[in-house]
Amino acid sequence: MRNPSRLARRSSRLHHAMWLSLAVASLSLPALAADGATSVRLPDTSRFPESVTADANGTLFVSSIADGGVLKVGADGAVVSQFLKPGDHGTRSTFGLLADPKRGVLWVASNDATPLGAKGPTSTEGAWVKAFDVATGAMKTSVRLPGAKALANDFALDGDGSLYVTNTFAPQILRLKPTATEFEVFVEDSVLSKGLDGIAFGADGNLYVNTFMGGELFRIEVKQGMAGKVTQLETSRPLKFPDGLRPFKDGFLMVEGSGALSRITVSHNSAKIELLQQFAGPTGVTVAGDRIWVSEGQLGLMSKPAEAGREGPSFHLRSVDVR
Incomplete structure (x- = not known):
């Protein structure tokens, strides 16, 4: 059994490091998306969005770390309503979201x-x-x-309907099988200790994850439903606070807290990172129809106290054409 006091100290250090990382990110927020990109301003009751997902009809759902709840945005980007009210069903700060079309449900991480x-x-x-x-x-x-000490961050689904969850406060990926009532540890490895965040299955059937603080990208081999070798991929450029990760064509889309929306193409143990667009502190990404939607969470601003007489930041979903 792992030493409880040692685990508590490690968790405390991780909490502190994440707070510092978010503060650093706020010092160099990039410019907003280019003119012409479709955008939706989120209400002031849904600050600091963390994730965005889309169902089969193109309806968008957005979470909120600061205020909780889940917003529902029409496929045209014009209608905003409350899908899950803040605090309902015991929810707290909402993180990862993932639409599950086979079961007709929305998965929500609450922390x-x-x-x-x-x-x-x-x-x-x-x-x-x-x-x-x-x-x-x-x-x-x-x-x-x-x-x-646990923090449910983001989700991925396999072909059998099992849900995979990154635990940011531990080097774990957890799995919930369709008929299960408890999570099982799918993989636990100390190399994943720098803040697990984004997660997605690749076209090769393997699982891919990133670490927010470490700026790392990993492949986890999956064979017959079992986790295999964990391999850190060599990226074509350094990653800065990588966050949301989603399958896209023959690779992935990924956002980084430092501003980038990029396309990732993996070859052997290398990953090519191709910049598509810059945003303001992006946290989540999804594809709906012919648009790539990004949530601008600007999480670094959570650590900055509000100044008297100064208007607080606004938060948006922004989109670009699928390329």
């Missing part, structure tokens, strides 16, 4: 993000993953992540 400077709308402890019926909003599943 106590107090160590990151976000108290959220409730006092619910721990990290939770919940599934809500897309049509009715009814909660279908609610499962807590194991361990005293």
Whole structure:
């Protein structure tokens, strides 16, 4: 068994390091997306969006670290409504989102993000993953992540419907099988200790993840439903606070907190990072129809106190054409 006191010290250091990383990111926020990109301004009750996902109809869903809840945005980008009200069903700060078209549900990560400077709308402890019926909003599943210190960050689904979750506060990827009521540890490796974040399956059937603080990209071999070798990929340029990761054509789309939306192409143990667009502190990415949508979370600004008489930051979804 792992030493509990040692684990607590490591978790405390990780919380502190993430806070510092977010503060650094706020010092050099890039320019907004180029003129002509479709954008949606989010209401002031949904600050610091963390993730965005789209269902089969192109409807967008957006989470909020600061305020919780999940916004629903029409396929035309013009209609904004509340899919999940802040605090409903015991939710707190909302992180990763993933639409699951086979089951007709939306997966939502809910966390106590107090160590990151976000108290959220409730006092619910721990990290939770919940599934809500897309049509009715009814909660279908609610499962807590194991361990005293955990943070459910982002999701991926395999062909059998199993859900994979990155645990940012531990070097773990957890799996929830379709009929399971508890998570199992799919992989746990100390090389993944620098803030697991984005996760996605590649066309090769393997799992890919990044680390927010480490600026790393990993491939985890998957054979017959079992995790194999963990390999760090050599990237064509350094990554700065990599976050949302999604499958795209023969590779992936990824955003970085420092501003970049990039296309990733993997060859053997190397990854080519091709810049597509710059945004303001992007946190999540999804594809809906012929548009790539990005949530501008600007998470670094959470650590900056509001100045009297100065208007707070605004938050947007912005999009560019699929290329």
